[in-house]
Structures are given as structure tokens and as C-alpha cells.
Amino acid sequence: MKLRRDRKHEEVGEKILDVDASMQGTLTFKDAVNLKINGKFEGTLNTKGNLMIGEHASVNADIFGEMIIIAGKVTGNVIAIKELKLIAPGIIVGDVKTPLLSVAEGSILEGRCSMLSHEKEDNIETRGSLMSTDELAKYLEVDTSLVNEWANSGRLPGRKDGGSWRFDRSKVDEWVAAGKIK
Numbered sequence: 001m002k003l004r005r006d007r008k009h010e011e012v013g014e015k016i017l018d019v020d021a022s023m024q025g026t027l028t029f030k031d032a033v034n035l036k037i038n039g040k041f042e043g044t045l046n047t048k049g050n051l052m053i054g055e056h057a058s059v060n061a062d063i064f065g066e067m068i069i070i071a072g073k074v075t076g077n078v079i080a081i082k083e084l085k086l087i088a089p090g091i092i093v094g095d096v097k098t099p100l101l102s103v104a105e106g107s108i109l110e111g112r113c114s115m116l117s118h119e120k121e122d123n124i125e126t127r128g129s130l131m132s133t134d135e136l137a138k139y140l141e142v143d144t145s146l147v148n149e150w151a152n153s154g155r156l157p158g159r160k161d162g163g164s165w166r167f168d169r170s171k172v173d174e175w176v177a178a179g180k181i182k
Contacts, residue, residue, distance in 0.1 A: 026139060028173065037072075044139060046169070055089065062094075070107075077111075136167045140176070 020038040032049035047065040057072030070090040080098040088106030137144040150156035157171040
């Protein structure tokens with residue numbers, strides 16, 4: 001992984017991260033950053049700012065971000081709260097949710113697409129961040145039984161939806177940051 005700094009962008013406080021490596025896990029950015037992935041990534045991406053998946057990149061992840069441009073291959077669901085651009089030879093295999101979508105000739109979208117209205121756009125972050133017990137276990141890299149134990153004992157913030165637990169990613173992130181994941 002390399003961090004590219006551009007003096008012109010530093011003057012305005014813009015952060016640029018250019019990743020040209022194989023990575024696995026969860027990447028979460030609380031502050032806006034310009035992230036470009038040129039290598040392989042597997043896991044979960046939760047970004048603020050601009051995300052660019054380069055032409056030679058291979059990403060197997062669910063992606064949540066603001067402005068997303070895809071020129072490589074993405075396998076997973078993509079939620080862009082502002083705009084999603086799919087440019088040739090980009091490929092998405094998964095469902096897409098965004099208020100603004102641009103699909104260039106020569107690119108492929110294989111999945112369902114939900115175009116969000118502006119009133120729904122304000123609530124997409126909350127809806128997009130709800131996770132099931134299995135999704136949360138994978139996100140936290142723990143056993144599902146441990147997530148159920150924490151939720152049933154009231155230690156982990158979540159709510160019952162039908163007979164299943166649902167977890168808000170931002171509340172879970174706060175819980176983890178507070179050191180309560182012991």
C-alpha cells in the first residue's frame with residue numbers, strides 16, 4: 001500500500017490514498033478521503049469522499065460510499081449515497097443502490113439497481129448500515145454464537161426485527177471504539 005501526497009491537494013486539506021496491493025478485511029474511513037484501489041481487496045469497504053476502483057482492480061466486497069467510480073471488477077453490493085459511475089471495462093456483479101447512476105458503453109452491471117430519490121438519500125446511510133447477525137459476525141471477525149450472546153445479554157447495541165437481530169453499523173463501530181468488545 002502506498003500513500004501518495006500531492007502538495008496542491010495538501011494545501012486544501014484533501015487526503016489521497018492510492019492502494020496498489022492485495023488486502024483483506026474491513027476498511028472504514030470516518031473522514032473524507034480520495035481512495036483509489038488498483039490491486040485486490042476482499043472484505044468490506046465503508047468510505048467517505050471519493051472511491052475509485054481502478055481498471056486492473058479486483059474487489060470482492062460490499063461497498064458503501066459517497067461518490068464511487070468503478071473501472072475494475074467488483075463482486076458485491078454497492079451503495080453510493082451521491083453517485084455511482086461504472087466506466088469501461090468495469091464490471092459489477094451485485095446489487096446497486098444510488099440516486100445517480102452512469103453506466104458507460106463497454107461496462108457490465110449484473111444485478112438489481114435501485115435508484116433512490118433525494119428524500120430517501122438522507123436515510124440511506126442508516127438503512128445501508130443495518131446488518132444481520134451473520135453479517136456482523138463476519139464484520140467483527142467473530143463467531144455468530146458470540147454475536148448472539150452479546151446481543152441477548154444486552155452488551156451489544158441491536159434490535160429484534162421479527163425473530164432476528166439487526167445491528168446498526170455506526171452504533172457497533174462506536175461500541176467497538178469504546179472498548180466494549182471484550
